[in-house]
Amino acid sequence: MPIWALAFTYWIHMLATVLWFGSLALLSLVVIPAMRKSLDAASQTKLMAAIQKKLDPLGWFSVALLLATGMFQMSANPNYDGFLAICGQWAWSILVKHLFFLGMIAVNAAQTWWLLPNIQRAMLRQQKSGDMAEVARLQKREKLLLNLNVVLAILVLGMTALARAA
Numbered sequence: 001m002p003i004w005a006l007a008f009t010y011w012i013h014m015l016a017t018v019l020w021f022g023s024l025a026l027l028s029l030v031v032i033p034a035m036r037k038s039l040d041a042a043s044q045t046k047l048m049a050a051i052q053k054k055l056d057p058l059g060w061f062s063v064a065l066l067l068a069t070g071m072f073q074m075s076a077n078p079n080y081d082g083f084l085a086i087c088g089q090w091a092w093s094i095l096v097k098h099l100f101f102l103g104m105i106a107v108n109a110a111q112t113w114w115l116l117p118n119i120q121r122a123m124l125r126q127q128k129s130g131d132m133a134e135v136a137r138l139q140k141r142e143k144l145l146l147n148l149n150v151v152l153a154i155l156v157l158g159m160t161a162l163a164r165a166a
Contacts, residue, residue: 001076013069020062021153023055028150032143041132044139045123049116056112063105079166090166097159104152107145115142 031051035044074080079090086095115138122134 001072006073006076009069009072012065013073016062016065016069017157020059020066021157023058024146024149024153027051027055028143028146032146041135041139042123042126045119045135048142049120052112052116059108060112063108066101079163088166090163093159093163093166097156097163100152100155100159104149104156107149107152111142111145111149115145 032048035047039047074094077090079088081087081091086092119135119138119142122138126132126135
């Protein structure tokens, strides 16, 4: 692979990482805490739905870019001995990194296709009944899943650092 092509894949990989991981961290550490202190539950849900509508496509596009560019990078690495050839610190670090990354994808899928639609349906039911208990319960799960993804992102970055040090 020409050096410019490898450099381009590294750049795209880092850009996708910053976009996805950065948006997760911003939501978890800044937006949600500020939102919970300043908005009522209905407004929080509306704001989160609007944010997710913008961030979900960006997150899934980042996942696709990370998968594509990561495969190129891995195959170009001199430590790569083949699919599931696990020998040495680099290979173990990359394997664990990919397991954490798959966990992030699973959490992201649960948020996108299960939790957020359930929150929206609960909000519609809440408008009729006035009971916010279900919405509050789902919002706690949302925060938990978001925090889990931030922790997994930190672990992915840690495994990347360990692989680079190998």
